[in-house]
Amino acid sequence: MSDTDIVSCTIEDGIAWVKFNRADKRNCMSPTLNRRMLEVIESIEFRDDVGVLVLSGEGTAWSAGMDLKEYFRENEHKGLHAVRKAQREAYSWWQRLRWFEKPTIAMVNGWCFGGAYGPLFACDLAFAAEDAQFGLSEINWGILPGGGASKVATELLGFRDAMYHAMMGENLDGIAAARKGLVNEAVPADQLKARVTEVAHVLLKKNPTALRATKWAIRRVREMTYDNAEDYLIRAQEAANSFDGEGRKEATRQFIDEKSFKPGLGAYDLTRA
Secondary structure (H helix, E strand, O other), X not given: OOHHHHEEEEEEOOEEEEEEOOHHHOOOEOHHHHHHHHHHHHHHOOOOOOOEEEEEEOOOEEEOOEOHHHHHHHHHHHOHHHXXXXXHHHHHHHHHHHOOOOOEEEEXXXXXXXXXXXXXXXXXXXXXXXXXXXXXXXXXXXXOOOOOHHHHHHHHOOHHHHHHHHHHOOOEEHHHHHXXXXXXXXXXXXXXXXXXXXXXXXHHOOOHHHHHHHHHHHHHHOOOOHHHHHHHHHHXXXXXXXXXXXXXXXXHHHHHHOOOOOHHHOXXXXXXX
């Protein structure tokens, strides 16, 4: 397999289907994969034919986490400079995914362990197969959940659930992961892609400027005081208006003048903006 094949990307009807492509390694993340993933993400971010990014995995896993041989052992043998370089390569594409210009969806089709919690949290929405497996197995290796995994656990789970999940090293299936907040929903594996496609098509009908501002706002305000969040949101809306001042006016026109849509029941017609 060439370095470019280690991540696959197919664009269909506005959706970029990006996949970890190391099925024989349970899609664990090597330095090569991390470098390639950043390249793929950056290459599609501003394409006009991409409105939603879906991140999934080939085979039976979403991602089993970091590659123990290539990411850890080989770089530790080379020294601290190699360790830091590998960390930056991984964290850089997770960060790029967190602040991607368009909506992102994690489609967790199988194993999601350890380091895979980084890109899981980086995606705006997450859907899992009911039989997918989520785990922080680091404690079983004699290490702590690093690389952001502990942070993700505390962000998405309640305090007691995060403690239990990290300290016990027990897995959660997709149903339990949805119940505890790691993902939005769990569905039977054979319905997973259809459900994600359905959600993606709903997002594609929303105002893209508003979507971008909304997803960034939700991430930002979580760490702000109420007053700071209130001020940020005022500025964020004003900035969004500068990018798309006509969209809101068109929505208002369709609602007040035409009475052709109801905000609580659907989106305004973008094709007429």
